[in-house]
Structure formats: C-alpha cells, structure tokens
Amino acid sequence: MRRLLLIEDDDETAEEITGYFRDRGFDVDCSATGKEGLERASATAPDLLILDRMLPGLDGLSVLETLRRDGVQTPALVLSALSGVDDRVRGLSAGGDDYLCKPFALAELLARVEALLRRPVIGAETVLRVGSLHMDLVARSVRRGARTLDLLPREFRLLEYMMRRAGQTITRAMLFEEVWRYNFTPRSNLVDVHMGRLRRKLSVPGEPDLLANVRGIGFVLQAEP
Amino acid sequence: MIRAIGGWAVTLRAALRWTVFIAAGFATMAVVLFAFIYWQAASLERQHIDDVILRESAAIVASRPNDAAQALKDWLNADPHEVRYGGLFGPGGERLAGNLAVLPDALPEDGRPHESVFPTIEREHDPTDPEDVRAIASRLADGRLLVLGYDIDELEDVQDVIGRALALGLVLALLLSLLCGTLIAWRAQRRVASMHGAIGKVMRGALSERLPVRGSHDDLDRLAGAVNGMLRELERLVGDIRGVGDSIAHDLRTPLTRARARLERCRDEAQTVAAFQVSTDRAIASLDQALAVISAVLRIGEIEHGRRRAAFATVDLGALLRDAAELYEPLADEKNVSIRLDLQSEGHLVADRDLMLEAIGNLLDNAIKFTPAGSAVTLSLVRQHGSMLLRVADRGPGIAESERERAVQRFYRGEKSRTVPGSGLGLSLVAAVVRLHGLRLVIGGSGAGCVIEIVCPDSESAAPADPGDDCADSGLPSTTAQLNA
Known part of the structure; x- marks a missing residue:
C-alpha cells in the first residue's frame, strides 16, 4: 500500500484529502504542524509528502528544506494559496517536486501524486x-x-x-x-x-x-x- | 485643536519675520534716500557759495588798486544775513581793510575756494566758536592779499532739516512696515486657515473638496492648484476602484449564486446518483468560473506590482508570434477562422517571454472569439517609424472609440460582447503586461474589425519600465486609445 504523509493545518481540507485518498487505496498519515510533520516524515519514511506552504510555526518550505538537507529524498508536492509564479519557483527550488495552487480539484491532486509516485519516466530508451x-x-x-x-x-x-x-x-x-x-x-x-x-x-x-x-x-x- | 494652535504659532512666527524684514527694508530705503537728498542739497549749496566768492574775488582783483578796499567794504556791507567775511592784507600780512582781524592759517593763496575756519572777526560773535567758512585767498597785482569767506551755517541748517526729516521718516516707515507685515501675515494666515479647512474635509472623506484658488498665480495659488490636481487624480482612482469592486462583486456573485441554487435544488430534488452528479458537476463548473475570476485579478495584481521582472531576457518577437499562432491555430480552426501570420520584419525585445505570450494569446483569443466564422485573424510584426509593432487584427465588431479607454480597465466588457463568455479581464491583463514592459497599447480599427497594437519603441534597446511608473497619458487622440507606460 502506498503511504502518504499530509502536512496541512486546515482540518476540513485535511479531512477531504485524507478521505479521498483512503478511498483510492492510499494509507494517509496526517500532521497539523510543521514541527510534527518534520518528525513524522523522518520517522515513518512515507512514499510521498503533501505539504501546505503556510503552516503555524515552522512553514512548509522550511520543513522541506530541512528534510532535503538531511538527505531525505521523498517526493514532495507543495500546496499553497500563493499562486504567483515566483512563489511557485520558490516552492520548487526549496526541494518540492510539484506545486499545486489552492483551490484545486482533488482529481488534479491525485493525478499529480500518481505521476510523482511513478517516477522516473524519462529513460534512455530510443x-x-x-x-x-x-x-x-x-x-x-x-x-x-x-x-x-x-x-x-x-x-x-x-x-x-x-x-x-x-x-x-x-x-x-x-x-x-x-x-x-x-x-x-x-x-x-x-x-x-x-x-x-x-x-x-x-x-x-x-x-x-x-x-x-x-x-x-x-x-x-x-x-x- | 492642538494642530490649529500649532498652526497659529507658526503663522505668528512667520508674521513676525515678515514684519522685521519689511521694517528693515523700509528703514534702509529711507536712510539711503535721505543721504542722497542731503548730499545733493549740500553740494548744490556749496557750489552756490563757491560761485559767489569766486565771482566777487575776481571782481575785486580786477578793480583798480585804489578801489579794492572800497569794493571789499561794499560787498561786506551788502550782507543782511551776516554771512560774508573778508580782509585785505598787506604783503607782510598786516591788516588793511575788512572785518577779518588776522590772516587765517593754512589757506592756500591759489584763488580757489577751500573749507576754512575764521577765528577772529570784528562783529558780534562768540570768540570761542570760530566760523566755519568757504574761503578764497587771491594775491592782487600790487602784492596785497584778498581773503573772502562765506559762512556755511546755512549748509548746516540744511543738514539739520534733513536729519529731522529722516528721523521722522524712519518712525513713519517703521510704523508703516509694521502695519504692512501684520496685514500680509493676517491675509496669509486667512488663506492657510481656509486651506486647512479644505484639507480637513478631504481627510474626512469628501474627496470632491478642492483647495481655494484665488487666481493670483502666486506660490500658494500654484501649490493649491497642484494639490487640486492630485485630488482630482485621487478621486478618479478611488472611483475606478469602486467600479472595479462592483464589477468583481458582480462577476463573483453570479456564478456563486448559480452554484448555490444548483446545490440547493439537487439536495431537495435529486432522485438518483446520476442526477445528483449532473447537478454537482454544474455547481463545480460555476465555482471554477468564480475561482478563475479571482485568479485573474490576483494575476493582474502580481503583474502590475512588477514582481515578474526577474524573468526578463531577450525575446525573438518573430518566434514569439509563431509560437502564439501555433498555440491558437487549432482553436481558430475549430471556429473555422484562419490565423494569418505576417512577419514583415525581425525584432528582439528584452521581455518576459511567458507574459508576452500570454498577452498576445489573450489578444488572439479575443480576436478568434469575435471575428466572424470564415474570416481571418492577422498576426503581424511590422517596423514603423523606428518602432516594432505587434499587431492583432480581426474582422469582428471592434471596440467603439468611446469604449477604448475603458476597455483596458479591469472587468470592462464592451456592450457588444456581453453575451460572449469570458471574465472581462483579458484586455486588462494585456494592459498590465504592456505597462510592465514599458510598451504602449494602441486600440484602433474602424467598425469593420478591431486592430490592437503593442508598440515597442526601439526594439533593440527597449528596457523595462520602472515598476513605479504609472499610466501617464490621459489626453487620448480621437482615433486611438493609447495606454502609455
């Protein structure tokens, strides 16, 4: 079973995402703060991270940067209400593998999660x-x-x-x-x-x-x- | 209240400074004027005295030797004001005639008038107060010395009169300057107070209030004029924002109301899962429409604040138009519209490629939307008068001249396009991109089609505009609406 760690401070959004992914056969773990998320990401080694950019205390990008510094290469998808192109670039350069702006369709999130889990797709084949x-x-x-x-x-x-x-x-x-x-x-x-x-x-x-x-x-x- | 008192104190200090200034000015002027008058009067009087003694001395010297003493006596006698002195002295200095007891010292015998002092005179006179005179000493042919003198007390009288007048004048001048200073300060204070009042009203929200202008074109007047110009612009901007707010509310409420109604109905009426899904799908579509409006507004805000300038690089304009044409060609094809690419020139621009493509894409999208089926949309790159023109032309209804200026405002939708779906933000976004790049947007064309041009002033060296720049041009030519960066 594929295991996701969701770091999201809004209860209702977290509930929707968790429910949607559990229905589709994912095992979803949830953290409401950056600090807790950072601990779980290191301790449980999930297959993929979904993190909100704006979190109380430690924000999403700091969590991501800390993880990458510690050598954790788990694919990560950043969720954010900031839609500026520069914000997107910042999200990716902090170590995110994809960036999705709020509000989003759950199906879009699923498609992107699937795409990240199936990486790498660019091989040397001719x-x-x-x-x-x-x-x-x-x-x-x-x-x-x-x-x-x-x-x-x-x-x-x-x-x-x-x-x-x-x-x-x-x-x-x-x-x-x-x-x-x-x-x-x-x-x-x-x-x-x-x-x-x-x-x-x-x-x-x-x-x-x-x-x-x-x-x-x-x-x-x-x-x- | 405290501010009003502070204002008063400032005004009072200014008034005092004014008064002191004016008083000093008046006093200086009076002193200079009186000094000039005194100098003029004194030299005239001296000249007159000198003339008299010169003439008389010459006459006596020229008379026969025996008549000289008599002539001197006659001159001295014809002197009701007792201002004439004279003496005839022998070659050894002994007194022969006249009312001078002794020969005055230090009077050169050159026949020219000099300033001198006569100490001893045979007349009622205070011996401790020697007479100040203009005097002349001339040697007669027989060796005798003739000395003539003329009292310059009259000159001192003139000096006294003028001095008194000066003192009186100074007092008057000071009084006058005090009066003037007070008057000027009082008037300035009154104008400042009325401006304070007007500004207070503006601060309380009455943006239509203006500062009083007297039409005297002085500093205060010009300042008031400038502030009024600023207030006019502020009023316009606030009006625009209000209009934009109304538009946003409308464009958001419409889809949200639809979504709400659909969800409400399907909760009450949906009998099957399929019917429920159809309703929720339509509700989701309405929500997406509302979200698209929010995204577009945020995006325009992002562009307008110049946050995208990091991505500036040299962009090949021809390639840009080719990309845009390729991107939109299938869309045009679906509507049976062709895109004609007309690259008459080459050009480069320092720009954000994505934003430029988005802007051209928006123009193309609009053109394809409005041009009738079967016609063509022309996308051209033209060099004209040293500028590069990116031009999008269609055969649609066009934008009426009266609507062109408003067409680039957020959420504006022309009367003819109300029925075509769209957020109404396309042209606003184009305008924001154009402004960010320091370019110019020109909306032209006649009834048979719309022509929109992005004008790049000098394609090789065009630099992006300062993000602080604003739309400066409000005087629009009659045929085109221009948006200047």
Whole structure:
C-alpha cells in the first residue's frame, strides 16, 4: 500500500484529502504542524509528502528544506494559496517536486501524486511502445500498427509525454506545464483542441480510440482495450 | 485643536519675520534716500557759495588798486544775513581793510575756494566758536592779499532739516512696515486657515473638496492648484476602484449564486446518483468560473506590482508570434477562422517571454472569439517609424472609440460582447503586461474589425519600465486609445 504523509493545518481540507485518498487505496498519515510533520516524515519514511506552504510555526518550505538537507529524498508536492509564479519557483527550488495552487480539484491532486509516485519516466530508451503505437525517438517517427502517423513537432512531444505515462491520468495543467512549458493557464479548452487533433490523427474511423477523456480532469492514453 | 494652535504659532512666527524684514527694508530705503537728498542739497549749496566768492574775488582783483578796499567794504556791507567775511592784507600780512582781524592759517593763496575756519572777526560773535567758512585767498597785482569767506551755517541748517526729516521718516516707515507685515501675515494666515479647512474635509472623506484658488498665480495659488490636481487624480482612482469592486462583486456573485441554487435544488430534488452528479458537476463548473475570476485579478495584481521582472531576457518577437499562432491555430480552426501570420520584419525585445505570450494569446483569443466564422485573424510584426509593432487584427465588431479607454480597465466588457463568455479581464491583463514592459497599447480599427497594437519603441534597446511608473497619458487622440507606460 502506498503511504502518504499530509502536512496541512486546515482540518476540513485535511479531512477531504485524507478521505479521498483512503478511498483510492492510499494509507494517509496526517500532521497539523510543521514541527510534527518534520518528525513524522523522518520517522515513518512515507512514499510521498503533501505539504501546505503556510503552516503555524515552522512553514512548509522550511520543513522541506530541512528534510532535503538531511538527505531525505521523498517526493514532495507543495500546496499553497500563493499562486504567483515566483512563489511557485520558490516552492520548487526549496526541494518540492510539484506545486499545486489552492483551490484545486482533488482529481488534479491525485493525478499529480500518481505521476510523482511513478517516477522516473524519462529513460534512455530510443523506442516507446504502447499497444500498437510505436514511437522512434531517433527517427522522430510514429506508427500505429503499419500506418505511419504524420505529426507536427508539438503533437509529437505531446504524444511522447502521454506514451511515457501510458495508463496515467494527465491533467490539462500538467500538459501545459510540461509539454508547452508555459507558466500560465490559458483558456481551459485550448489543450482540448490540441488533444482533439492528436486524437484524430491517432485513430482513423473504425479504430479504437487510444486517448480517453477523463471527465473534468484531463486525458489518459491506454493500450488497446 | 492642538494642530490649529500649532498652526497659529507658526503663522505668528512667520508674521513676525515678515514684519522685521519689511521694517528693515523700509528703514534702509529711507536712510539711503535721505543721504542722497542731503548730499545733493549740500553740494548744490556749496557750489552756490563757491560761485559767489569766486565771482566777487575776481571782481575785486580786477578793480583798480585804489578801489579794492572800497569794493571789499561794499560787498561786506551788502550782507543782511551776516554771512560774508573778508580782509585785505598787506604783503607782510598786516591788516588793511575788512572785518577779518588776522590772516587765517593754512589757506592756500591759489584763488580757489577751500573749507576754512575764521577765528577772529570784528562783529558780534562768540570768540570761542570760530566760523566755519568757504574761503578764497587771491594775491592782487600790487602784492596785497584778498581773503573772502562765506559762512556755511546755512549748509548746516540744511543738514539739520534733513536729519529731522529722516528721523521722522524712519518712525513713519517703521510704523508703516509694521502695519504692512501684520496685514500680509493676517491675509496669509486667512488663506492657510481656509486651506486647512479644505484639507480637513478631504481627510474626512469628501474627496470632491478642492483647495481655494484665488487666481493670483502666486506660490500658494500654484501649490493649491497642484494639490487640486492630485485630488482630482485621487478621486478618479478611488472611483475606478469602486467600479472595479462592483464589477468583481458582480462577476463573483453570479456564478456563486448559480452554484448555490444548483446545490440547493439537487439536495431537495435529486432522485438518483446520476442526477445528483449532473447537478454537482454544474455547481463545480460555476465555482471554477468564480475561482478563475479571482485568479485573474490576483494575476493582474502580481503583474502590475512588477514582481515578474526577474524573468526578463531577450525575446525573438518573430518566434514569439509563431509560437502564439501555433498555440491558437487549432482553436481558430475549430471556429473555422484562419490565423494569418505576417512577419514583415525581425525584432528582439528584452521581455518576459511567458507574459508576452500570454498577452498576445489573450489578444488572439479575443480576436478568434469575435471575428466572424470564415474570416481571418492577422498576426503581424511590422517596423514603423523606428518602432516594432505587434499587431492583432480581426474582422469582428471592434471596440467603439468611446469604449477604448475603458476597455483596458479591469472587468470592462464592451456592450457588444456581453453575451460572449469570458471574465472581462483579458484586455486588462494585456494592459498590465504592456505597462510592465514599458510598451504602449494602441486600440484602433474602424467598425469593420478591431486592430490592437503593442508598440515597442526601439526594439533593440527597449528596457523595462520602472515598476513605479504609472499610466501617464490621459489626453487620448480621437482615433486611438493609447495606454502609455
């Protein structure tokens, strides 16, 4: 069972997150202060940390910095009500592996937690395979079965990202941050229209759809069902 | 109250200083004036005396030797004011004629008038008080010496009169200056008091109050004018904030009310889990809309406070527009709109690439939203009059001239676009980004389409503006609304 440590001072938020993750098979431990969280993180060695930035006493970033200094490499996701880009950068440079602004959808948090737990995904391979999809990273070519797909550079990168995380739910914000590398959130359906194009290129009529929409959250690339 | 007394003390001190200043000025002026008058009068009188003794001396010297004593006697006799002295002395200094008992010492025999003192005179006269005279000594042809003198008591009289006048004048001048100082101080105090009153009203919240201006264009007047200008700007800003507050309240309340109503209804009416989910999904969508408004407001605030300047680097404008076009092309395609990329020039700008892309993206988003299906949105990079122009043009309804200035304000939504969804913050965000970079936003175009330009003054060396800078230009040209950084 995957074990999470949540360090969050707001009871209700902590309760919602804990409940949501327990329902999905996680073992969730909870701390309400930075000091207590720091002790538990060292003592219980969880698989992943979720910490709020603003905590009474010792704040989230200090907890993270202390842990990293002590050599604790547990993946950490920082939650914060501060949404400024600089705040985000500060969160990541303090040792956070991801940063999520409040308010957030619980499904978005889940998708990011899953992504962090499945790291590392960037290997040295030159060929990616998902079901009948075959991507040659050296020749920059993609085939579905015997059919060669004609992709634009951006579509190629989008597909590569999805193939490396096949079966995982990827949110729109994650795509925008990782594939486009833009630090802003444009209109929500912008990613959808790009994904729609990719989907139409992946599957001709009659073929099963490989890219599935996860309602309200994002997308998942599946091997042939 | 304490402040009022303090103000009074300051005014009083200022008044005293004024009074002393003015009095000293008046006194100096009076002394200088009287000294000048005295000097003028005295030299005129002396000149007159000198003329008299010169003329008479010349006449006696020129007369026949036998007539000289008689001529001297005649001159001395014709002297009702007893101011004439004279003596005729032998070559050895013995007295021959006239009312001078002895030859005065130290009088040069050069026939020119000199200042001298005659000690012994045959007339009723106080021997301890020798007469001060203008005197002249001339040698006659036969060796006799003629000495003529003229009393300068009259000169002393003039001096006395003028001295008295000076003393009297000084007293008058001082009195006058005291009066003037008090008057000026009193008037200044009255104006300061009225300004105090006006400022007090402003501080209590009456922002429409103005300081009194008399139209005299003096220092106080100009200061009051400047303060009034500041108050006008403050009043405008506070009005804007109030308007923005109302807009935020509206844009937040609408989705929140919807979410609340949906949740309430589904609690009472939902019969199945599916129906419950549909309702909650719609409620969540409404909440997301409200959250998007909050995020956008915070984001504009973040940009406006210049917190993003760490990320400034040289940005290739052509590549920027290509990226923007690529990002929005599928969206345009879905609406059957084409994006025409028109890169007539190359250019670089020191900028935050993400923010610039976001700004261009917002403009493109708007253009795609408003342009009719089947038409094109043009994205161009043009060099014009030494400036680089990033231009987004569409064939939509455009922004009316009267609305252009307000279009860049937060939450403004044009009359024609009320039915199109959006937070109404797009252009405000663009304006904030443009301001942060020290660029200029120009909204133009006619009824058949909207043209929005971001003007980069000098593409090679444009430096970001000081974050403290504000929109300075309020005098808008008739055809374009400009937002200056």
